[in-house]
Amino acid sequence: MSLLKISDLRTYFKMEGNVVKAVDGVDFELEKGEIVGIVGESGSGKSVTCLSIMKLIPEPPGFYPTGSIEFMGKDLMKLNTKQMSKIRGNQISMIFQDPMSSLNPFLTVETQLTEVLEIHQNKTRKEAQKIAIDILERVGIANAPRRIKQFPHEFSGGMRQRVMIAMALLCRPELLIADEPTTALDVTIQAQILELMKDLNRDFGTSIIFITHNMGVVAGMTDRIVVMYAGKMVEKASTSDLFETPKHPYTNALLSSIPRLDIDDQGSLTPIPGLPPDLSDLPSGCSFHPRCKFADDQCKAAYPDRIELSKDRMAACWKVNV
Amino acid sequence: MLFFIAKRLVGVVITLFVIITLSFLIIRITPGSPFSQERDVPVEVLEALKAKYGFDKPLHKQYFQYIGNVVKGDLGLSIKYSNRTVNEIIKISLPKTMQIGFLALIWAILVGFVGGAIAAVKQNTKWDYGLMSIAMCGISIPPLVSGPLLILVFALALPWFPTSGWGSWKHVVLPSISLGSVYAAYIARLTRGGMLEVIRSNYIRTARAKGLSEKAVVVKHALKGGILPVVTFLGPAVASIMVGSVVVEKIFNTPGMGPYFVDAAFNRDYFLLMGVVIVYAVFLLLLNLLVDIAYGFIDPRIRFE
Ligand SMILES: Nc1ncnc2c1ncn2[C@@H]1O[C@H](COP(=O)(O)OP(=O)(O)OP(=O)(O)O)[C@@H](O)[C@H]1O
Ligand SMILES: [Mg+2]
Numbered sequence: 005m006s007l008l009k010i011s012d013l014r015t016y017f018k019m020e021g022n023v024v025k026a027v028d029g030v031d032f033e034l035e036k037g038e039i040v041g042i043v044g045e046s047g048s049g050k051s052v053t054c055l056s057i058m059k060l061i062p063e064p065p066g067f068y069p070t071g072s073i074e075f076m077g078k079d080l081m082k083l084n085t086k087q088m089s090k091i092r093g094n095q096i097s098m099i100f101q102d103p104m105s106s107l108n109p110f111l112t113v114e115t116q117l118t119e120v121l122e123i124h125q126n127k128t129r130k131e132a133q134k135i136a137i138d139i140l141e142r143v144g145i146a147n148a149p150r151r152i153k154q155f156p157h158e159f160s161g162g163m164r165q166r167v168m169i170a171m172a173l174l175c176r177p178e179l180l181i182a183d184e185p186t187t188a189l190d191v192t193i194q195a196q197i198l199e200l201m202k203d204l205n206r207d208f209g210t211s212i213i214f215i216t217h218n219m220g221v222v223a224g225m226t227d228r229i230v231v232m233y234a235g236k237m238v239e240k241a242s243t244s245d246l247f248e249t250p251k252h253p254y255t256n257a258l259l260s261s262i263p264r265l266d267i268d269d270q271g272s273l274t275p276i277p278g279l280p281p282d283l284s285d286l287p288s289g290c291s292f293h294p295r296c297k298f299a300d301d302q303c304k305a306a307y308p309d310r311i312e313l314s315k316d317r318m319a320a321c322w323k324v325n326v
Numbered sequence: 327m328l329f330f331i332a333k334r335l336v337g338v339v340i341t342l343f344v345i346i347t348l349s350f351l352i353i354r355i356t357p358g359s360p361f362s363q364e365r366d367v368p369v370e371v372l373e374a375l376k377a378k379y380g381f382d383k384p385l386h387k388q389y390f391q392y393i394g395n396v397v398k399g400d401l402g403l404s405i406k407y408s409n410r411t412v413n414e415i416i417k418i419s420l421p422k423t424m425q426i427g428f429l430a431l432i433w434a435i436l437v438g439f440v441g442g443a444i445a446a447v448k449q450n451t452k453w454d455y456g457l458m459s460i461a462m463c464g465i466s467i468p469p470l471v472s473g474p475l476l477i478l479v480f481a482l483a484l485p486w487f488p489t490s491g492w493g494s495w496k497h498v499v500l501p502s503i504s505l506g507s508v509y510a511a512y513i514a515r516l517t518r519g520g521m522l523e524v525i526r527s528n529y530i531r532t533a534r535a536k537g538l539s540e541k542a543v544v545v546k547h548a549l550k551g552g553i554l555p556v557v558t559f560l561g562p563a564v565a566s567i568m569v570g571s572v573v574v575e576k577i578f579n580t581p582g583m584g585p586y587f588v589d590a591a592f593n594r595d596y597f598l599l600m601g602v603v604i605v606y607a608v609f610l611l612l613l614n615l616l617v618d619i620a621y622g623f624i625d626p627r628i629r630f631e
Pocket of ligand 1: 048
């Protein structure tokens with residue numbers, strides 16, 4: 005049995021009369037120890053997917069018209085707030101996009117770390133403090149016994165993201181959701197954080213959902229990849245398949261927008277023309293057709309069926325077999 | 327930190343000096359004299375009176391003498407209450423004003439903060455709408471109106487509290503409520519706004535993601551950020567409460583500093599007027615300093631320089 009099985013997840017927002025379909029049909033599974041990537045342009049629904057798994061979408065305006073999230077045999081959709089908070093931070097942890105604003109500026113790092121152990125494992129402050137210092141050292145924060153007494157503003161961006169990672173790992177969760185953990189950081193720090201996450205996955209066997217809009221980053225990190233466009237899952241494949249034989253024109257476009265070191269000719273780097281659509285006013289048929297160079301009348305008329313190409317390999321496009 | 331306080335205290339002294347000088351000038355330059363009401367006073371008596379208070383000397387001499395006395399802690403003689411010193415009058419009346427003022431402030435902070443926090447946590451529910459409607463009423467009813475209303479209801483219709491005067495704790499309740507309500511309403515609205523902003527912030531999402539209960543999220547993570555706008559507001563609020571206490575003390579006939587202030591202004595009771603101004607100014611300046619220090623304690627990002 006897989007650790008996490010998401011089926012037909014839909015997350016909509018009711019906004020002034022119309023409905024924004026931020027996530028509209030996402031299915032994937034995650035095995036223990038696996039790293040799955042979710043990629044897509046800004047606004048494609050990556051963060052909403054993750055927040056839905058944690059049940060952290062504000063309701064209202066958000067609601068889930070369909071979907072189940074089976075995690076270790078339980079459907080998270082059926083849990084109440086109290087049951088859900090026993091899982092959050094304990095069995096599923098999340099790291100957010102912006103480390104600068106994701107820590108509480110009014111509390112010391114120690115308070116913010118130890119409270120996790122106090123609520124989930126009934127540790128005393130002293131025991132919790134020791135574990136917290138150990139884990140801070142593990143994620144590469146020098147001088148942890150002194151640093152832990154400080155406030156977030158005394159840490160650099162990279163260091164804060166390390167604190168966030170430490171916080172997420174305190175209870176050794178089965179699943180870590182990392183929502184663009186490196187986007188706000190500069191390139192060398194990015195590489196360090198990615199390396200750290202790979203180490204943790206290897207050493208603790210933590211499964212990871214890794215979100216990014218940077219195809220270059222997922223290549224070296226993930227086992228499998230889910231590609232999202234305008235709230236819909238458009239392709240799903242193992243990382244190697246996806247990079248070698250991308251099936252969806254959108255995946256293809258994302259891939260050719262990666263800067264590559266091995267090709268000198270930077271002219272071949274083509275950004276995707278046009279902009280992602282407005283979610284409350286989607287184009288007819290396939291949402292990608294206005295930007296797709298293969299689009300024809302069929303693409304404008306109807307949304308393509310999902311085509312199962314092999315086990316764990318799917319693409320939603322009329323032109324898959326072309 | 328200590329250096330910061332010391333520096334600010336020097337600032338307080340300088341400001342105080344400027345205030346004293348300006349009010350001295352304004353009070354003395356405006357036409358009229360403390361003795362102008364007593365019409366049929368013989369010239370000799372008037373001269374003797376002037377000499378008693380030093381008004382026969384040139385103005386700048388009087389000024390320096392006054393400053394010298396103030397530094398020594400002597401605020402001079404009252405003219406209307408001719409056998410009492412200003413120090414004496416303030417010593418008796420200030421504690422009453424302070425009781426009313428502080429109670430009003432505490433009531434405003436407690437009610438305002440709790441009300442605002444509940445409204446924010448229960449945003450767009452009956453609670454929120456109810457509390458904010460009450461706050462709206464509170465803001466639009468100044469002490470001049472709420473004072474007589476409170477007397478009508480809680481002193482005359484329901485004889486729970488005395489209508490006026492001084493003596494027991496019961497005398498303090500209505501004036502404080504009347505004085506504090508407007509600020510309670512303001513603080514409720516500020517708290518609601520502050521809390522809503524905090525509740526939408528990323529670090530509150532992090533707190534939820536950690537598995538904290540909704541109560542812990544609010545109490546441990548949201549309150550501190552939500553209280554900051556209130557702390558900022560406290561400086562100006564204290565100032566207006568002091569001004570408001572003049573009105574409230576008149577309405578409830580409280581023998582605090584307020585009535586003396588008003589009478590002193592009408593009677594040209596120079597030294598009493600100056601004395602009251604100085605006491606008000608010292609209070610305001612010190613409380614503002616206190617607010618700044620409190621702000622620094624709540625928000626670790628603020629460094630005392
Ligand atoms: N609380 C909310 N209320 C209304 N709409 C929302 C809310 N949260 C997200 N959305 C909408 O859902 C859509 C998807 O947003 P999401 O944050 O998941 O994108 P993303 O793929 O994570 O993009 P990015 O790369 O910029 O982080 C957006 O169009 C956004 O406007
Ligand atoms: Mg996002």
